[in-house]
Amino acid sequence: MKKLTLLLTLTVAQTAAAQTTVEFWHSMGDAKRSGWIQARADEYNKAHPGVKVVPSYKGSYNDSLQATILAGRQGKAPALVQIFEVGSQLALDSGMFQPVGSIKNVDFSDYIKPVINYYTIGGKVNSLPFNSSSPVLYFNQDLMKKAGLDPKTPPTTFNGLLKACDKIRAAKLSATCFGMSLNGWFVEQWMAQQGATLLNNGNGRSGRATATNLDSAAAKKIFTFFQQLQAKKDYTYTGKLEDWDGSDAIFTNQKAVFHITSTADIGNIRDAATRNGFKLGVGVLPIPDGAKRNGVVIGGASLWISKGISKAQAESALDFALYMTNAKNMADWHKLTGYYPVRTSSIDLLRKQGWFTQSPLQLVAFNQLTKTVPSPATAGGLNGAAIQTRKIIEEGIQKVLGGSSVDAALKETKARADAALAEYNANFK
Numbered sequence: 001m002k003k004l005t006l007l008l009t010l011t012v013a014q015t016a017a018a019q020t021t022v023e024f025w026h027s028m029g030d031a032k033r034s035g036w037i038q039a040r041a042d043e044y045n046k047a048h049p050g051v052k053v054v055p056s057y058k059g060s061y062n063d064s065l066q067a068t069i070l071a072g073r074q075g076k077a078p079a080l081v082q083i084f085e086v087g088s089q090l091a092l093d094s095g096m097f098q099p100v101g102s103i104k105n106v107d108f109s110d111y112i113k114p115v116i117n118y119y120t121i122g123g124k125v126n127s128l129p130f131n132s133s134s135p136v137l138y139f140n141q142d143l144m145k146k147a148g149l150d151p152k153t154p155p156t157t158f159n160g161l162l163k164a165c166d167k168i169r170a171a172k173l174s175a176t177c178f179g180m181s182l183n184g185w186f187v188e189q190w191m192a193q194q195g196a197t198l199l200n201n202g203n204g205r206s207g208r209a210t211a212t213n214l215d216s217a218a219a220k221k222i223f224t225f226f227q228q229l230q231a232k233k234d235y236t237y238t239g240k241l242e243d244w245d246g247s248d249a250i251f252t253n254q255k256a257v258f259h260i261t262s263t264a265d266i267g268n269i270r271d272a273a274t275r276n277g278f279k280l281g282v283g284v285l286p287i288p289d290g291a292k293r294n295g296v297v298i299g300g301a302s303l304w305i306s307k308g309i310s311k312a313q314a315e316s317a318l319d320f321a322l323y324m325t326n327a328k329n330m331a332d333w334h335k336l337t338g339y340y341p342v343r344t345s346s347i348d349l350l351r352k353q354g355w356f357t358q359s360p361l362q363l364v365a366f367n368q369l370t371k372t373v374p375s376p377a378t379a380g381g382l383n384g385a386a387i388q389t390r391k392i393i394e395e396g397i398q399k400v401l402g403g404s405s406v407d408a409a410l411k412e413t414k415a416r417a418d419a420a421l422a423e424y425n426a427n428f429k
Contacts, residue, residue: 021079024081025081077309096306102124110344112370114369116129117379118297118298130302138280140256144281156283178235190218197381204383209383210418210425214396260286297377300339327345334362385421
């Protein structure tokens with residue numbers, strides 16, 4: 001009996017020693033999304049007894065990235081990390097991560113082109129797309145009808161939206177025409193839609209970005225749009241920067257007829273519209289007049305694999321990341337959250353299942369993404385000071401909303417954003 005007990009103890013110890021642990025740090029804090037991630041890890045662990053994936057919520061995107069960099073400096077880096085798209089240059093510059101394509105051969109051809117393009121830097125796929133999104137126009141069909149507008153033809157341009165605002169104002173509705181979170185992400189989208197890069201050196205992709213293009217005609221059109229909205233009090237927001245939830249609430253409480261936010265919110269906004277008794281519509285992102293529609297820059301986050309880990313951990317981390325983002329799982333993730341499913345095969349599966357017939361609101365977002373023209377503009381800007389830059393742009397728009405001239409606001413915004421870039425880049429001379 002003692003021999004049997006000893007044998008069993010040794011077997012358990014050997015199994016534990018042979019098991020590869022993969023810590024996965026993510027920023028999906030709500031129970032629905034974190035629960036989905038945990039369920040995928042449980043499935044994977046059951047099918048791979050030699051591997052244990054341990055997902056952990058580490059706070060906001062920025063909190064998680066900073067925690068990862070700190071852990072890496074202490075030699076305790078997690079194997080797999082979810083990093084938001086604007087953190088890509090920071091992740092690269094940290095020197096802590098290895099391109100996923102260097103761990104083993106991966107066929108990236110199934111990933112939606114505009115999505116994989118964002119994370120392809122210097123010819124290398126550095127991270128696997130996971131939760132991806134872009135902005136669309138949401139509208140209250142009932143309020144549109146009250147204003148004499150046709151919900152079947154929502155505005156697709158800045159001027160189209162401004163003309164719709166004239167009718168809404170004249171109808172004396174108890175709602176403002178337009179509301180959205182004051183967020184630099186939308187400015188990046190509108191630059192790309194005009195085929196304009198936010199940053200020099202090919203949006204930071206042909207070389208490190210050293211200046212913004214906020215003195216361009218493309219940027220002026222965007223700031224002028226806010227000036228025009230403010231002149232007739234057609235724009236509303238909570239007064240806070242990047243207040244996604246607050247801006248959504250303005251719209252879902254029927255205090256704004258039109259709203260722009262992420263495709264990832266389609267499910268939540270649809271449910272809120274049903275609760276509050278109005279019919280929701282979704283349209284393409286309105287763009288500056290005269291611009292050829294170039295498409296959207298992908299938002300969201302991707303999965304990065306640390307350098308300072310064993311080969312077994314790196315391979316297991318990649319294997320799990322590929323499992324979590326396979327065609328079926330990404331289709332399920334999309335249904336649950338509204339994020340794009342990132343794979344062409346996932347879209348094919350959703351079509352086969354009749355998903356777009358059941359949920360036609362989602363089709364607008366997919367068409368907008370798949371029709372995106374690949375270019376440095378739509379690939380998205382690489383900028384180590386991106387978090388700062390976005391806030392500076394938001395504060396620039398606030399100045400316009402407060403009465404500043406467009407030229408003065410742009411001049412100051414560019415000077416501040418360029419200074420932030422220069423300060424960041426000084427670390428790499």
